[in-house]
Amino acid sequence: DVKVTQSSRYLVKRTGEKVFLECVQDMDHENMFWYRQDPGLGLRLIYFSYDVKMKEKGDIPEGYSVSREKKERFSLILESASTNQTSMYLCASSRPLGGFGQPQHFGDGTRLSIL
Amino acid sequence: RKEVEQDPGPFNVPEGATVAFNCTYSNSASQSFFWYRQDCRKEPKLLMSVYSSGNEDGRFTAQLNRASQYISLLIRDSKLSDSATYLCVVPSGGSYIPTFGRGTSLIVHP
Numbered sequence: 584d585v586k587v588t589q590s591s592r593y594l595v596k597r598t599g600e601k602v603f604l605e606c607v608q609d610m611d612h613e614n615m616f617w618y619r620q621d622p623g624l625g626l627r628l629i630y631f632s633y634d635v636k637m638k639e640k641g642d643i644p645e646g647y648s649v650s651r652e653k654k655e656r657f658s659l660i661l662e663s664a665s666t667n668q669t670s671m672y673l674c675a676s677s678r679p680l681g682g683f684g685q686p687q688h689f690g691d692g693t694r695l696s697i698l
Numbered sequence: 699r700k701e702v703e704q705d706p707g708p709f710n711v712p713e714g715a716t717v718a719f720n721c722t723y724s725n726s727a728s729q730s731f732f733w734y735r736q737d738c739r740k741e742p743k744l745l746m747s748v749y750s751s752g753n754e755d756g757r758f759t760a761q762l763n764r765a766s767q768y769i770s771l772l773i774r775d776s777k778l779s780d781s782a783t784y785l786c787v788v789p790s791g792g793s794y795i796p797t798f799g800r801g802t803s804l805i806v807h808p
Contacts, residue, residue, distance in 0.1 A: 625800035689741040
C-alpha cells in the first residue's frame with residue numbers, strides 16, 4: 584500500500600511565523616501535490632511537483648512556496664503565516680500524469696491554526 | 699461553467715436504499731475519472747477509477763456518459779457506514795491535473 588506521511592496532524596502557529604509542512608511518500612511516485620481544504624470550498628490545489636526540483640503553481644499559490652529536493656519529500660512553506668491560512672492541508676502523490684491521469688494517494692492531513 | 703460540478707446534498711436516505719450522485723465536467727478531452735470517499739475530518743480515499751464506460755465494485759457502480767459529460771456513482775443497499783462525502787475528480791487541462799468537485803454529502807440513517 585502507498586504510504587503518504589505528513590509530519591504533523593495538528594499545528595498551531597502565530598501570525599508572521601515561517602511554517603514548514605512536510606510530506607513523505609514511500610512509493611517512488613513522481614508527482615506530489617499540496618492542497619488546502621476549507622468548508623464549502625472543497626480541495627484547492629496550491630502547488631504540485633512532477634519531478635525533483637520541479638514545481639508548478641496550482642490555483643492558489645499566493646503566500647506559499649514549496650521545495651522538492653528529494654523525490655520522496657515535498658515541503659510546503661508558509662513564508663509569513665496569516666490567519667486566513669488556517670486550514671486543513673493535504674499532501675498527495677501519484678504516478679506520472681499524462682495519458683489517462685492517475686489516482687492520487689493522500690496523507691492524513693495537517694490541521695493548521697494560525698493565531 | 700465550473701470544471702467539475704457536484705450537487706452538495708446532503709442526500710439523506712434510509713438503510714437499504716439505492717442512491718445515485720452525478721458529477722458534470724467541462725473538459726471533453728478528459729479520459730479518466732475518479733470517485734473518492736472522504737469521512738469527516740479525514741483524508742480522501744480512492745473509491746473507484748473510471749477509464750471507459752463504467753466500473754462496478756460490489757454495491758458501487760460508476761458510469762460515464764461522454765456525450766453529456768457526466769459521471770455517476772450508484773450505491774445499492776446503502777449501509778450506515780456509507781455516510782460520507784463523495785468527491786468526483788476529473789484530470790483537466792493539457793497536463794491532466796486532477797480537478798476536484800466540492801463533493802456530495804451522503805447520510806444513511808437507520
